[in-house]
């Protein structure tokens with residue numbers, strides 16, 4: 171997949187950060203927009219970086235391996251919110267569904283996958299040169315992912331930071347809590363609430379590249395320096411628990427808390 175020249179260029183630019191995007195069910199044009207928004211952000215923060223789009227993550231595998239991966243993907247589906255489990259029984263129909271999803275013939279909306287186990291499945295077949303500490307492989311997926319929280323329940327997530335890091339496009343709408351007005355409207359009329367949700371959904375989906383760039387930068391800070399999200403309600407690199415917070419901190423003027431300012435300084439050096 172990667173040429174000798176490419177490896178040589180990494181060696182010559184040791185100080186550079188390299189982000190490699192891989193896709194899972196997300197259109198090339200959407201990944202290109204995320205790539206552009208991330209490049210612009212890194213330029214804004216004066217981070218020397220190289221940001222590339224490799225292609226579908228599944229193109230790294232042959233047909234036989236895809237069958238095996240499909241089996242594993244069924245095993246890591248989340249079916250019980252309060253129990254972390256890997257399924258023993260996998261039906262041929264479910265494997266077939268996953269194969270169709272990999273080929274882009276099916277949208278998996280409604281199926282939720284354990285985020286860290288999803289990372290683990292991809293980690294196993296990632297080429298060794300993509301696992302270097304200076305490279306951040308990021309899989310942009312349209313699957314819904316969840317991680318098991320300290321409260322003993324699964325929670326839908328936008329991102330999982332590991333090797334590779336995962337960003338779920340559907341997570342931008344489904345993970346954060348909706349505005350209070352949405353819930354109040356729902357009490358009065360389900361129909362009006364649905365229209366409001368549709369408007370909000372369109373707005374969120376249109377701005378995914380702008381929101382995603384913050385998660386990609388945070389993935390870099392976490393993987394390279396162990397710096398987590400902060401809880402500051404204004405910081406660009408805060409963990410957004412509501413759609414209001416997502417929009418107000420990730421879009422428009424960028425504000426950073428002191429911890430994240432320092433972290434970026436480390437990343438530049």
Ligand SMILES: [Zn+2]
Pocket residue numbers: 399400401402405406407408426427428429430
């Ligand atoms: Zn912060």
